[in-house]
Amino acid sequence: MNTKSRENDSLCLTIPFSFTFNGFYGTIFPTQKGHMYVMKRIPSIMLKKPILLGSITFVVNLFISSIPVLILHEKHLEQNKNMFSISTLLDNQHLLEQQAIVNSALFYSFLFSITLSILIVFLTTFLKKSYLEVENLSHYDGLTKLYNRLMFMEIFQKEIQKVKRTKNHLFLVILDIDDFKPINDTYGHLVGDDAIKTTADTLQHLLRESDTIARFGGDEFIICIVDQDKEAASTIVNRILNEFNHKMIPVIRNNEIQELQINLSIGYTAYKNEDDFKTMLQRADQALYISKEAGKNTATYIA
Template sequence: MKRIPRILLKKPILLGSITFVVNLVISMSPVLYLHGKHVEHYKSIPSFNTQLLIEEQDIVYSALLYSFIFAFIISILITLLAFFLKKSYLEVENLSHFDGLTGLYNRLMFMNVFQKEIQKVKRNRDYLFLVILDIDDFKPINDTYGHLIGDEAIKITASTLQQLLRASESIARFGGDEFIISIVDQDKNAASTIVNRILNEFNNKTIPVSRNHDHQELQINLSIGYTLYRSDDDFKTMLQRADQALYISKEAGKNTATFLA
């Protein structure tokens, strides 16, 4: 059963072609076999009416034509079904890997990617950082301006973070207004450079809001906590330290970053 979705995903046209050939063989084989037997029987008769053979051949040709049409229609239906299942399968797969609001990795996908990065840095001796951040005072934003503005703040934060990060860095929406980033680099100061770049960018990041016909710009600020991989770490222990660092940033007045080694 596990192989069926792969066929539908990768080769729906091939699946339709195989269906066409199989149906054609199954439907035509009995007709051709019986026709051959009848021809042998007629030829064994000393005197037989050739008109009967001609009439039977006409019937056989009609049967073969109908078999061809039937096989073609079935193959078209199977191909269309395969394309539909392919689309549905990809949508389900996308939902299982990516966040619906931002298009970023979701929590589960990020955890899978991060586990692979841990294995990689064990071999390469690179530095691996885990960064967790959230939007300051997000609940008052939702309560004051509504969930649509809250969603817009999350989307703007996500797109801005993507622009600030390199292709080698992974980012996910971890839940609510929280985001999580992994950084792999040979430079031990790489994470602090990126974190400072993020803070500087969000010092000037606003979104337009309106309340009681009063139009204004809403400032988006972030609090950040991050940590460095140790040889005995796993994702859970690094997340706990990064989360603790984030808490320290919040207690320190927000709009700042804290590093815990």
């Protein structure tokens, strides 16, 4: 484009599109009518392929919010601090062609924007679902849907810190299904799983909302009880023992439906000064061992 055509401002028309001025690189040179801003020329291949121009426009807009243009005069700059309108010094025919190219580019840029938005929504939903699944696996037991061992330990440590500042009593209760190995050996692991799930569901039903229960591993369960009443744990433990005095699950053996009784042994202890989870677990385990030695469906408390 020669100097004469650059100075021929009578052919200027404004393309109705605005973009960020700071995103462009160009040369400023003086003319008789002011200063001319020369911007990047649109490559000829883009003029023939609007979809290519649109894709480039979309990518560029992600970073500098602009599209490549030819020339504009300073008097066509709008008063807005960040925006201005595109102007060219082409003849009317070329300007109309340029207008059509820009319109096509904007259409494809808009299309790519919509596509990216959909992909972002899809990806966000997928990642959120994946995060929830991973969180679920890391916090909950797959069979019983109770908290797992690690999550329970985290909760219990927080409860220890709370009772240090209050007058509440904190109890740790550990439970074990009696003769669980013979159940697996006699009826199979599926029946063993049913026994574990039935025990978990029953315990959840017997506990209060403020109590925390987890599957501690295998056929063992663990409970955290916090209460102002120092007899709260004994009340709950007795309630559990009474329920499991007659807890049955249906099983099939030799093509006949039979009932299998589930019994529990329980050991529990209360928080004392300077206790941590490990020391309380050791006492509760010792109490559980005493219950196992004493017989089925028995509870033992160690202070």
